[in-house]
Amino acid sequence: MKPALRLLVLAAVLAGALLLSVRLGAVRLRVDEVVGALRGVGDPATVAIVRRLRVPRSILAALVGAGLAASGATFQALLRNPLAEPYVLGVSGGAAVGAVFAIVLGASAASGTVALAAFAGAALAVVLVLRLAASIGRALDTRVLLLSGVVVGAFFNACILLALTFADTESFRAALFWMMGSFSGATWREIGLLALAGGPAVLVLMGLARSLNLLSIGEETAAYLGVRTERVKIVAYGTASLVTAASVSVSGVIGFVGLVIPHLVRMVWGADHRFLLPASLLLGATFLVLADVVARTVTAPTELPIGVITAFIGAPFFLWVLRRRTA
Structure with a gap:
């Protein structure tokens, strides 16, 4: 099957998942x-359910899934x-720090203030990681970049625990639920902002496809074939981090999609x-839309955090991949 036809099939599957997501819920x-x-x-009640609740929620889940998969x-x-x-x-640690501090200081978990604080925290994490990695040497070593990310993430996790220590019961609960991820408060405004921030960034990543192919082989090979490796690494890291930051700011921390x-x-x-990249984008959108359907329906009328569903699927897959690589 040709690549273009495969993408059409994946797009059709995504359309089916979106229709299923709009149909299913407390009221089928x-x-x-x-x-x-x-x-x-x-x-009128059905119109309100579809247009104000389920369609925005399904579209936001698709956009977040697409962004996280492309970034991964x-x-x-x-x-x-x-x-x-x-x-x-x-990136997620930075977003969680911003959101948790905003909630502990009195902002509503569903407000735009929390999303803005989460995005600011994620952006701060990106800057810190890049500065730490750049301070080690002139060239951006990906191993140092990874270690810098781990250190920054650990520091931000400590900050989260510190903030939660001084939070009241209501703020603690709200912060915890935000960190587990949810699309329950999806709005058209959030969809527009995410599309505005993530759309151009994803196009930039698509444009880097050939360079990423060569980088995945090795930096020396890529440089020999004309890739400006340092520039590509910085642009790719910054752009993918922007997409992740925008996604996390409107959905909370949802793991394993990008893996x-x-x-x-x-x-x-x-590879x-x-x-x-486009296949991951479409499949990631489908995966998160269907995961949200499960989160809404499996224990209805109670709703599960979306991060719980993705972890139950992603963790066994991660272990299977790990065993397969070491076998």
Whole structure:
């Protein structure tokens, strides 16, 4: 099957997942009810459920899944490690610090203030990691970059624990639920901001596909073939971190998407980033939309944190991959 046809199939699967996500919930809807509600006709309650709740939630889940998967594929190429993921480099820790401090200081967990604080914290983490890595040597060593991310992430985790120590019961609970991830407060405003920040960044990553192919082989080979390795590494890291920061700021910390999806695509269809990146984007969107459906329905009317669902799927997959690599 040609790559373009594969992408069309993945896009069709994503469309089916989005339709399923809009249909399922506390109130199950038929396809004709969904279509009518999207047109603004039918029962007013159904129209409100579809247009104000389920459609924004499904689209936001798709955008976040796409962003995290594309970022994961980029980091795996950059670090030449198929077990790398976006959160390894401290971005999620920075976002969590910003969000937790905002919540402890009195901001509502569903407010734009928390999302803005999370994005600022993630951006701070990116800057710190880059400064630490650059201070070791003139060349941006990916091993040093990884270690810097681990150190910054550990420091931010300590900051989170410190903030939670002084939080009241309500703030503690709100911060904990934010860190486990959820799309329950999805709005069209968040969708617009995420698309505005993440859309151009993803296009930049697509443009780096050939360079990432060569970097995944080795920096010396890439440089010999004309790749400006230091520039590509900084742009790729910064852009992928921006996508991760924007995604985490509107959804909370959702793990394993950036690890599982790119590795799965690579196992099935190969490591050419000209296909790997768009395929990871589509499959990541589908995965997180379906994970959100499970989170909403498996214990209905109680809703599970989306991070719990992705961890239950991602952790066994991670162990399987690890055993397969060491066998």
